[in-house]
Amino acid sequence: VDLELRPAVEDLLARYVHCIDDGRLEEWPAFFVEDGRYRITTAENYERGLPLPIVYADSRAMLRDRVAALRQANIYEPQRYRHLVSSVLVERVDAKIAKALSNFQVVRVMQTGESTLFATGRCLDRVRIEGEDGRPQFEERIVVLDSRAIDTLLAIPL
Amino acid sequence: MPPPSASIRAWPAEGNTRVPYWVYQDEDVYRLEQERIFRGATWSFLGLEAELPGIGDYKSTFVGEMPVVVARDEGGTLRCFENRCAHRGALICMKDRGRAKEFACVYHNWTYDLEGNLTGVAFRRGIHGQGGMPADARPEHHAPRQFRVEVFCGLVFATLSPGTPAVEQYLGPEIAGRVRRVMKAPVRILGGYSQIFPNNWKLYLDNVKDSYHASLLHLFFTRFRINRLEMKGGVIMGEGGGSHVSFNMMRTDPGAGEYEKAGMRTAKGDYRLEAPELLDSVDEFGDGITLQILGVFPNFVLQQIQNSLAVRQIVPRGVGRTELVWTGFGYAGDDAKTTELRLKQANLIGPAGFISMEDGAATGFVQRGVQAASDRASFVEMGGRDVASSESRVTETSVRGLWQAYRRHMGL
Numbered sequence: 001v002d003l004e005l006r007p008a009v010e011d012l013l014a015r016y017v018h019c020i021d022d023g024r025l026e027e028w029p030a031f032f033v034e035d036g037r038y039r040i041t042t043a044e045n046y047e048r049g050l051p052l053p054i055v056y057a058d059s060r061a062m063l064r065d066r067v068a069a070l071r072q073a074n075i076y077e078p079q080r081y082r083h084l085v086s087s088v089l090v091e092r093v094d095a096k097i098a099k100a101l102s103n104f105q106v107v108r109v110m111q112t113g114e115s116t117l118f119a120t121g122r123c124l125d126r127v128r129i130e131g132e133d134g135r136p137q138f139e140e141r142i143v144v145l146d147s148r149a150i151d152t153l154l155a156i157p158l
Numbered sequence: 159m160p161p162p163s164a165s166i167r168a169w170p171a172e173g174n175t176r177v178p179y180w181v182y183q184d185e186d187v188y189r190l191e192q193e194r195i196f197r198g199a200t201w202s203f204l205g206l207e208a209e210l211p212g213i214g215d216y217k218s219t220f221v222g223e224m225p226v227v228v229a230r231d232e233g234g235t236l237r238c239f240e241n242r243c244a245h246r247g248a249l250i251c252m253k254d255r256g257r258a259k260e261f262a263c264v265y266h267n268w269t270y271d272l273e274g275n276l277t278g279v280a281f282r283r284g285i286h287g288q289g290g291m292p293a294d295a296r297p298e299h300h301a302p303r304q305f306r307v308e309v310f311c312g313l314v315f316a317t318l319s320p321g322t323p324a325v326e327q328y329l330g331p332e333i334a335g336r337v338r339r340v341m342k343a344p345v346r347i348l349g350g351y352s353q354i355f356p357n358n359w360k361l362y363l364d365n366v367k368d369s370y371h372a373s374l375l376h377l378f379f380t381r382f383r384i385n386r387l388e389m390k391g392g393v394i395m396g397e398g399g400g401s402h403v404s405f406n407m408m409r410t411d412p413g414a415g416e417y418e419k420a421g422m423r424t425a426k427g428d429y430r431l432e433a434p435e436l437l438d439s440v441d442e443f444g445d446g447i448t449l450q451i452l453g454v455f456p457n458f459v460l461q462q463i464q465n466s467l468a469v470r471q472i473v474p475r476g477v478g479r480t481e482l483v484w485t486g487f488g489y490a491g492d493d494a495k496t497t498e499l500r501l502k503q504a505n506l507i508g509p510a511g512f513i514s515m516e517d518g519a520a521t522g523f524v525q526r527g528v529q530a531a532s533d534r535a536s537f538v539e540m541g542g543r544d545v546a547s548s549e550s551r552v553t554e555t556s557v558r559g560l561w562q563a564y565r566r567h568m569g570l
Binding site for chain 1: 254348350351352353354355356375378381427429430431436486497501502505508509510512515518519520522
């Protein structure tokens, strides 16, 4: 565990969830490096070594495609998330790279006012310590959902 | 078959072109479905044979609402039995999957073999000559129900009825041929997940059977010319209406602007992919068919969307709630590049799929929309009023087929 790196990585995790929860999805791909990887999977798949993703991207272009689809193509009811992130562990890999592990909960709030616990899990991150604007960026973010079941649909990223 | 109880209403006189909304709402209908459909003369899909490759491999799943265990016995045969102890009714198997030599109910340690036969009753003869069961007690007579199991092309089906015809016959020759087309080689399981739909199970099956909705709801299909109704394709109906295939060949796109001319939402806007390799598909079947959706009454879907292959099992979870169990797969012989393509195209399916997420929205909209319309019915006359194969997919023939099969099993 690297205590020196921790504030910078926690800042990245906090800015990331505020971006999503505020609905600023156009800014979301910039949290990743150009060939950054993003994957949502279930704990069951992850632990069994099965690769089927719920969402998968291996470039910022693919992340932008997902945002564009959510904005222009896909049909889903208006909804928002509230992320709660905790128990962050940070470990330095080398001079340029850190690994992070964190827990999350997401409450989904529908336009009807219905709030439900939508997802819980952990994020396994590989972070480039000095990214494009000098701040950390994700080289890889694997979102591992605790449950194998997703209610209705998963539109907004986690 | 005796008529349904008086509390169940009559089907509209128009027949299969009308679907009364009470079928999605009525608790009595839901209970009768469990008996006449899921415990009746139908094949319920349980999973892929490849999930249980070894002796003693098991999984727990459901036939309708009935919890069941599927296990491979010592002889290598797949078995399915009710997950309910003969004694007091507790679950015999708690875990989702695993490998076992036998099963033991945790409540009182009654044991079962891999076929679901009761093999042991704890302290059946008592202790030191005291207690125990009467000599003439026959707990075996209360054993969990055992299913007929049939594996067809690596797909595992079960039925309780001795009268259900063999799976191939149940599907009909053309649909069976379309199953063989996708299940052409040993499969490799890529993973799975569940999607919980806020609606009756039949609304999901109806959505699968509805070849008319796909390019009108799913912008991705239309915009990227994956599935448009003017492409070559068709709907093939199996015997009795219960099974169907809908397919199209995207490379036969005439390039005409039918959707643009008609002002369809899904053809509007200028959405473009920055990473279009998502849609780079390989013609791995050699027949030009780029999309094939195959639905079998009451709970099975086999999907090929380009190179994304999956089976889907429909599990009713109450009158207004449905679990859809997705299992994505490739072939054992796939190279790394092919697997990567399938994983990228997994973005099209499932709860976050560019295509499939919208089915979760649309079917829930129907459940909510008809809330105060139990005495009304939906109107299903696209493509005529009959149930027959069709070269056009501007038809609801397979939706009518579903209701034809449903009414036959239900006696409605």
